[in-house]
Amino acid sequence: xxxxxxxxxxxxxxxxxxxxxxxxxxxxxxxxxxxxxxxxxxxxxxxxxxxxxxxxxxxxxxxxxxxxxxxxxxxxxxxxxxxxxxxxxxxxxxxxxxxxxxxxxxxxxxxxxxxxxxxxxxxxxxxxxxxxxxxxxxxxxxxxxxxxxxxxxxxxxxxxxxxxxxxxxxxxxxxxxxxxxxxxxxxxxxxxxxxxxxxxxxxxxxxxxxxxxxxxxxxxxxxxxxxxxxxxxxxxxxxxxxxxxxxxxxxxxxxxxxxxxxxxxxxxxxxxxxxxxxxxxxxxxxxxxxxxxxxxxxxxxxxxxxxxxx
Amino acid sequence: xxxxxxxxxxxxxxxxxxxxxxxxxxxxxxxxxxxxxxxxxxxxxxxxxxxxxxxxxxxxxxxxxxxxxxxxxxxxxxxxxxxxxxxxxxxxxxxxxxxxxxxxxxxxxxxxxxxxxxxxxxxxxxxxxxxxxxxxxxxxxxxxxxxxxxxxxxxxxxxxxxxxxxxxxxxxxxxxxxxxxxxxxxxxxxxxxxxxxxxxxxxxxxxxxxxxxxxxxxxxxxxxxxxxxxxxxxxxxxxxxxxxxxxxxxxxxxxxxxxxxxxxxxxxxxxxxxxxxxxxxxxxxxxxxxxxxxxxxxxx
Amino acid sequence: xxxxxxxxxxxxxxxxxxxxxxxxxxxxxxxxxxxxxxxxxxxxxxxxxxxxxxxxxxxxxxxxxxxxxxxxxxxxxxxxxxxxxxxxxxxxxxxxxxxxxxxxxxxxxxxxxxxxxxxxxxxxxxxxxxxxxxxxxxxxxxxxxxxxxxxxxxxxxxxxxxxxxxxxxxxxxxxxxxxxxxxxxxxxxxxxxxxxxxxxxxxxxxxxxxxxxxxxxxxxxxxxxxxxxxxxxxxxxxxxxxxxxxxxxxxxxxxxxx
Numbered sequence: 001x002x003x004x005x006x007x008x009x010x011x012x013x014x015x016x017x018x019x020x021x022x023x024x025x026x027x028x029x030x031x032x033x034x035x036x037x038x039x040x041x042x043x044x045x046x047x048x049x050x051x052x053x054x055x056x057x058x059x060x061x062x063x064x065x066x067x068x069x070x071x072x073x074x075x076x077x078x079x080x081x082x083x084x085x086x087x088x089x090x091x092x093x094x095x096x097x098x099x100x101x102x103x104x105x106x107x108x109x110x111x112x113x114x115x116x117x118x119x120x121x122x123x124x125x126x127x128x129x130x131x132x133x134x135x136x137x138x139x140x141x142x143x144x145x146x147x148x149x150x151x152x153x154x155x156x157x158x159x160x161x162x163x164x165x166x167x168x169x170x171x172x173x174x175x176x177x178x179x180x181x182x183x184x185x186x187x188x189x190x191x192x193x194x195x196x197x198x199x200x201x202x203x204x205x206x207x208x209x210x211x212x213x214x215x216x217x218x219x220x221x222x223x224x225x226x227x228x229x230x231x232x233x234x235x236x237x238x239x240x241x242x243x244x245x246x247x248x249x250x251x252x253x254x255x256x257x258x259x260x261x262x263x264x265x266x267x268x269x270x271x272x273x274x275x276x277x278x279x280x281x282x283x284x285x286x287x288x289x290x291x292x293x294x295x296x297x298x299x300x301x302x303x304x305x306x307x308x309x310x
Numbered sequence: 311x312x313x314x315x316x317x318x319x320x321x322x323x324x325x326x327x328x329x330x331x332x333x334x335x336x337x338x339x340x341x342x343x344x345x346x347x348x349x350x351x352x353x354x355x356x357x358x359x360x361x362x363x364x365x366x367x368x369x370x371x372x373x374x375x376x377x378x379x380x381x382x383x384x385x386x387x388x389x390x391x392x393x394x395x396x397x398x399x400x401x402x403x404x405x406x407x408x409x410x411x412x413x414x415x416x417x418x419x420x421x422x423x424x425x426x427x428x429x430x431x432x433x434x435x436x437x438x439x440x441x442x443x444x445x446x447x448x449x450x451x452x453x454x455x456x457x458x459x460x461x462x463x464x465x466x467x468x469x470x471x472x473x474x475x476x477x478x479x480x481x482x483x484x485x486x487x488x489x490x491x492x493x494x495x496x497x498x499x500x501x502x503x504x505x506x507x508x509x510x511x512x513x514x515x516x517x518x519x520x521x522x523x524x525x526x527x528x529x530x531x532x533x534x535x536x537x538x539x540x541x542x543x544x545x546x547x548x549x550x551x552x553x554x555x556x557x558x559x560x561x562x563x564x565x566x567x568x569x570x571x572x573x574x575x576x577x578x579x580x581x582x583x584x585x586x587x588x589x590x591x592x593x594x595x596x597x598x599x600x601x602x603x604x605x606x607x608x609x610x
Numbered sequence: 611x612x613x614x615x616x617x618x619x620x621x622x623x624x625x626x627x628x629x630x631x632x633x634x635x636x637x638x639x640x641x642x643x644x645x646x647x648x649x650x651x652x653x654x655x656x657x658x659x660x661x662x663x664x665x666x667x668x669x670x671x672x673x674x675x676x677x678x679x680x681x682x683x684x685x686x687x688x689x690x691x692x693x694x695x696x697x698x699x700x701x702x703x704x705x706x707x708x709x710x711x712x713x714x715x716x717x718x719x720x721x722x723x724x725x726x727x728x729x730x731x732x733x734x735x736x737x738x739x740x741x742x743x744x745x746x747x748x749x750x751x752x753x754x755x756x757x758x759x760x761x762x763x764x765x766x767x768x769x770x771x772x773x774x775x776x777x778x779x780x781x782x783x784x785x786x787x788x789x790x791x792x793x794x795x796x797x798x799x800x801x802x803x804x805x806x807x808x809x810x811x812x813x814x815x816x817x818x819x820x821x822x823x824x825x826x827x828x829x830x831x832x833x834x835x836x837x838x839x840x841x842x843x844x845x846x847x848x849x850x851x852x853x854x855x856x857x858x859x860x861x862x863x864x865x866x867x868x
Binding site: 313314317318321322324325328329331332333335336338339340342343375378379381382 | 703704705791794796797798800801815819822836838839842843845846849850852853856857859860863864
Binding site: 054057058059060061077078080081083084085086087089090091092093095096104105107108109110152153156162 | 613614617618621624625628629691692693694695696697698699700701702703866867
């Protein structure tokens with residue numbers, strides 16, 4: 001049983017004065033996510049990431065297609081006890097304190113009173129809000145709100161957690177903290193589906209990613225495989241700037257800092273470069289195969305023309 | 311999905327059932343309150359000045375509302391053959407204070423006010439007050455002088471004031487020529503059957519209100535009947551004097567040379583001769599019968 | 611289900627309390643109690659009459675204004691601020707959400723009216739220097755005012771479920787005004803003919819009838835209110851509110867939210 005199975009999920013909005021034309025926001029999305037995976041859903045702004053999440057949560061209704069979560073239809077109410085959701089740039093009832101909010105949400109998710117009493121203080125500690133429990137949410141900083149957001153998403157101990165741009169608007173410290181939190185969820189065995197347009201975050205956390213652009217799925221696969229497929233380069237560092245002129249044709253990039261040269265070359269040119277450097281009596285410092293970046297994969301996929309629409 | 315469809319279906323059914331139920335419940339509410347109750351609340355009204363202040367500039371609309379209430383009030387009482395129309399004048403007064411140019415309120419309202427109960431409130435002095443207000447606020451509207459004259463003559467039995475009203479009205483540009491004619495014809499004697507008939511006729515011809523038309527027709531029929539009966543009884547007296555006996559049928563009078571054919575009442579049915587007096591067959595059709603009957607002295 | 615409904619209702623109540631909305635009643639009570647002795651300056655022998663009219667009318671008007679001002683944001687605020695997203699991701703049915711909010715607002719209004727009633731009775735006692743039998747009649751008028759709240763809240767909820775706050779406020783106030791003149795609308799329907807009659811009769815039943823619920827002047831004159839009127843008004847208000855709430859549920863259930 002897949003944790004999440006999306007099949008041909010489609011959403012079009014009627015636009016124009018008479019609402020006759022249809023603007024597609026999501027075109028037939030199909031993908032699966034396995035239990036325990038951390039799945040990255042990446043794409044530029046407006047690609048359809050939030051639309052997908054809103055469809056799955058029942059905030060908007062699909063024009064076609066559907067999904068199952070933990071084997072049950074995504075519209076099944078009971079399933080919602082086992083999933084958590086953190087929307088983008090969330091806002092919570094600012095007249096409540098953090099504890100009150102979590103208590104309210106947990107009760108709506110079916111957690112009984114005794115459990116709530118016990119669990120909430122621990123949870124606040126876990127997300128780093130241990131001493132802010134009784135503070136009103138209107139006084140929270142953005143980072144604190146994001147942490148409350150994660151807290152409310154997991155207060156009922158769901159198996160699957162959906163996060164929409166969990167790092168948006170945070171400073172580097174905040175982002176680091178959230179990243180740690182997500183990692184701890186991952187370690188606890190939860191399935192995490194998170195959407196972002198910040199590739200480095202996806203790279204750091206995800207097992208598999210899907211690239212979405214203009215409502216279409218452009219690529220999907222295991223992180224490491226995607227990265228290495230993009231390139232076949234090697235980084236070579238040596239001492240002896242003079243040698244650079246002789247090996248110019250064999251390198252694609254180079255930087256000189258004092259006597260040290262750092263250059264990039266293709267896999268197939270590596271042997272000739274090393275031979276040339278030895279002849280020049282350059283002192284080899286390091287030879288490192290370069291992994292492709294997710295960025296390159298991403299840019300490649302998002303520059304492809306759109307496939308024909310249904 | 312089934313949940314969603316189920317809820318939509320339930321909500322639709324509840325919407326229809328509850329709303330239909332609410333309509334029936336409301337009808338019961340209205341019955342509980344009784345038709346009187348609607349206007350009892352009006353009893354506790356502040357003055358029209360206060361209402362005008364509260365109306366925030368929508369006094370025209372409120373005036374229409376009060377006029378509508380006055381009509382409804384009058385209709386409700388009328389159907390019950392009520393003897394008291396206490397709220398009629400206050401309602402009309404408020405309506406015309408809020409909007410002094412609701413002509414119909416003056417025209418019809420004052421007639422409803424001046425008529426004797428159960429046809430009206432029996433308050434001719436209040437009626438005059440109302441019309442005079444109307445004339446003050448609408449000095450170019452000559453028909454109000456007709457209304458004033460009508461009330462003065464018919465209900466207040468004051469031919470002098472009536473004549474003044476008609477004369478003043480006839481001088482306003484646009485007034486119909488018969489205004490002057492009426493003024494001239496108004497006799498000194500307060501009860502002139504021909505004047506009364508002429509006024510009712512004029513009212514019938516100029517009004518568009520169905521209630522008023524009905525009232526006018528009823529009055530005209532009764533006036534005509536009274537007039538006919540006066541004449542016929544005079545003939546009966548003449549017959550008695552000549553023959554020393556009471557005529558039994560219309561043929562008796564015919565044979566005496568006093569009458570030609572069977573006399574017919576305004577609705578087409580023949581008059582009835584009974585023990586020396588003349589009657590109509592169906593008195594209910596002649597509501598106002600007797601107003602213009604001669605007494606014994608006038609007979610001769 | 612009922613646990614979720616009461617959770618949502620109580621949270622809505624909590625929001626109103628913390629929003630300092632209920633503090634209006636402090637002003638009301640103070641004003642009323644302070645101005646009670648003033649009435650005797652204005653008109654001798656009519657203090658009680660004026661007090662009852664002003665007091666009950668204020669309870670009614672304050673309540674309706676609160677109902678509308680909170681009601682218009684009940685749903686639209688949650689959509690705008692996206693607090694609704696985290697609610698819907700939980701096992702909460704859309705109808706539970708909207709009905710829970712309705713109950714919460716009603717609770718707020720009942721508490722508000724209740725406290726104002728206490729203040730009102732204090733003012734009444736201060737004016738009369740005694741307790742009269744007719745004082746009990748006020749409760750009937752206040753009960754009817756609560757029925758009025760039931761209907762106004764349902765109407766505002768309906769508009770909030772699909773419209774922006776400004777339009778919701780306009781429509782709600784407009785319907786309240788028309789409903790107050792419901793008797794005249796009925797009169798008009800009675801006098802009209804043909805198509806106009808049909809349309810205005812339909813309108814007279816579609817529009818909330820607040821005129822029947824207003825017994826303030828009767829009660830001010832110490833007059834009784836018929837038991838059948840209490841019964842039928844209760845049934846009417848419940849059914850009408852139920853119908854409007856069902857319509858709100860229907861709209862909200864099918865709506866693609868922002």
